[in-house]
Amino acid sequence: MIIKELKQTSPERYTLVFDDGCELKTTLSVVTDFYLHSGTELDGERYSELERSSSLALCKARALRIINSRAVSKKELRDKLTDKGEDAGNAELCVQWLCDMGLIDDRSYAGSIVRHYSSRGYGIGRIRQELHRHGIPAELWEEALSEMPEQDDKLSRFISARLTDPSDKAQLRKISDALYRRGYSWQQIKKALSDFSSEEDFQ
Numbered sequence: 354m355i356i357k358e359l360k361q362t363s364p365e366r367y368t369l370v371f372d373d374g375c376e377l378k379t380t381l382s383v384v385t386d387f388y389l390h391s392g393t394e395l396d397g398e399r400y401s402e403l404e405r406s407s408s409l410a411l412c413k414a415r416a417l418r419i420i421n422s423r424a425v426s427k428k429e430l431r432d433k434l435t436d437k438g439e440d441a442g443n444a445e446l447c448v449q450w451l452c453d454m455g456l457i458d459d460r461s462y463a464g465s466i467v468r469h470y471s472s473r474g475y476g477i478g479r480i481r482q483e484l485h486r487h488g489i490p491a492e493l494w495e496e497a498l499s500e501m502p503e504q505d506d507k508l509s510r511f512i513s514a515r516l517t518d519p520s521d522k523a524q525l526r527k528i529s530d531a532l533y534r535r536g537y538s539w540q541q542i543k544k545a546l547s548d549f550s551s552e553e554d555f556q
Contacts, residue, residue, distance in 0.1 A: 354400055356393045359384065365414065379407035380414060412443040416451060426459050427452065428488025463489045463497035474507040479536025508537065508545040519550035 358370040367384050369377045383389075383406050395403060412434060419425060419433055427448050434444035451457045466487055470480045477498060484494050515528050525546060532542045 354395050356389060356391055356395070358391055359389065377404060377407060378411060379403070380410040383407050383410050408440060409443050409446060412439045412447050413450065415439065416444075416447040420451065420456055424462055424465065425457070426462055426488040427457055430457060432488070459489055460493055460496070462487070463493045464500060467497045467501050471501050471504065474504075474511060474535065476504060476532070476536030476538070476541065477501065478538065479534075482536070504537070504541070508532065508541065509548065511535075512545060512549055516549055525550060 354375070355372045356369055357372045360368040360370060362368055362378075365381045367379050367381065369379060369389065371377070383403070386406070387393075387403055389403075415437060416430060416434060419430060425433070430451070431444050431448050434447060435441055439447075448457065463484060466483055466489065467480055470483050475483075480498065480501070481494060484497070485491075489497075511532065512528055515531075516524060518524055529539075529542050529546065532545075533539065537545075
C-alpha cells in the first residue's frame with residue numbers, strides 16, 4: 354500500500370489516503386514516529402503496525418479530552434472509552450498510561466467525592482452509593498470516609514429549616530424519610546430529632 358496523501362484535519366490529527374482508496378485516521382505523533390509522507394509504501398505487516406499505533410494514539414487523545422473535562426475514576430474512564438467504541442485493550446492501556454503519569458488517582462478521587470457530598474449535607478450511606486456509582490474500588494472507601502467531618506451541624510440545620518411543629522408526627526416522619534434518603538442512619542436521625550422533639554413524638 355502506498356500513501357497517496359496526508360490530510361491534516363487538525364493540529365494533531367491526520368487522515369492518510371492510500372492508493373487503493375482506503376483511509377486511516379491517525380495522529381501527528383504516529384506520522385512522525387513512522388516517518389510517513391506522500392509516497393510512503395507499506396507492506397501488510399507495517400500497515401497493521403501503523404493501524405494498531407494509530408488506534409491507540411487516538412484512544413489516548415480521547416482519554417485526555419475526557420479527563421480534562423472532569424475528574425474520573427479508572428473504571429469511569431475505561432467505561433467511557435469503550436462506550437465511545439474504543440477497543441477494550443486500548444482503553445485499559447490508556448487507563449494505565451494515565452495512572453502512571455499520576456493523572457488518574459482513585460484514592461484522591463474518592464476523597465474529593467466524600468468532601469463534595471458531605472459538604473452538600475449527605476450522610477455516609479448516600480456517599481457510599483456515590484463512591485460505588487463513580488466506580489471507586491470498595492477497598493478505598495473506608496480510608497476516604499474516615500476523613501469525613503461530623504455531620505451533626507448539617508443535620509440540625511436541615512431539621513430546623515423544615516420543622517415548624519415538633520409535635521406533628523407526620524412532619525417528623527417526612528423529615529426522617531428525607532434524611533434517610535440523604536444517607537443518614539435511623540440512629541443518627543433519631544438522635545438529631547431528639548434535640549427538637551421528645552422521643553415519643555417520632556417513634
